[in-house]
Amino acid sequence: MxxxxxxxxxxxxxxxxxxxxxxxxxxxxxxxxxxxxxxxxxxxxGDPTCRPAVALAQQLKPLARGEVAAVTVAAEPLKLPDLAFEDGTGQPKKLSDFRGRTVLVNLWATWCVPCRKEMPALDNLQAKLGSPQFEVVAINIDTRDPAKPKKFLEDEKLTKLSFFSDASARVFQELKGVGRALGMPTSVLVDGEGCEIATIAGPAEWDSADALALVKGALAR
Known part of the structure; x- marks a missing residue:
């Protein structure tokens, strides 16, 4: 039907x-x-704001030699996370607080032997080149005894570095999330816009002639 x-x-x-x-x-x-x-x-x-940082990084590439031969200069635009930490008085700080300045962000801990060995060189770098245009921002990530890293700096007479810390170690996880923290220590050279210029996994002789030439090159341009 x-x-x-x-x-x-x-x-x-x-x-x-x-x-x-x-x-x-x-x-x-x-x-x-x-x-x-x-x-x-x-x-x-990548963030177009960071293209000048990549151009600068390529100009600095010949300076990544000798004591800083392990430095990898930026090949693609990368704006770092706005890392959050504290200063020596416990006041909150962020990477964005340093906008307009070139900074060397360094993550360290007292349980990290290469970190402890590197700290005097970072202190000397701050002593030699620290200015309104440049600062070494060494962030301690000890998660247990907050007094221990301060005592270490005092015992070693490292007086030029400002004390910064993140007891949660979140700064490490954030840098790891963008592929810039694989171990300790880790250092990232950052321009005034918060963009990566260069990164190194592991320690470096930051007060050597090679390192000074690299940082000065970043500041000159």
Whole structure:
């Protein structure tokens, strides 16, 4: 018996309608994938604010030699997370507080032997080049005894460095999240916009002629 109801659809027409709806769904999915793909490419392109930092890094590449040969200069724009920590009085600080200045962000801990060995060189770097244009921002990430790192600096007579700390060690996780902290110590040279200029995993002789030339080169440009 033939179905004469007004809303009935012959089997062939129903199948064609299903194909059309399926094709439309594919187009919608493909369009969404395209949008997300473009967004992903835009994210991967990096922050345009940091392109000058990459240009500077490439100019400094010949200076990454000798005692700072392990330094990797920035090849793509990277704006660092706005790292949050505390100063020596317990007041909150952020990396953005140093905007307009070139800084060497260093993560260290008293349980890290290479870190302890590196600290005198960082103190000397601050003594030689510290200015309104440049500062060594050495952030301690000891998570247990807050008095221990301060005592270490006092015992070693490291008086030029300002004391900064993050007892949660979140700064390490944030730098790790952008691929800039694989171990300790870690140092990142950052421009006045908060953009990476260069990074080194491990210690360096920061008061050596090679290191001074690298930092001076960043400041001169």
């Amino acid at each position: 033939t179905d004469t109801r007004p809303d009935s659809v012959p089997p062939r027409r129903k199948g064609r309608k299903t194909l059309i709806l399926a094709a439309m769904a594919v187009l919608v999915v493909a369009g969404a994938a395209g949008v997300y793909g473009i967004a992903g490419l835009q994210r991967n392109a």
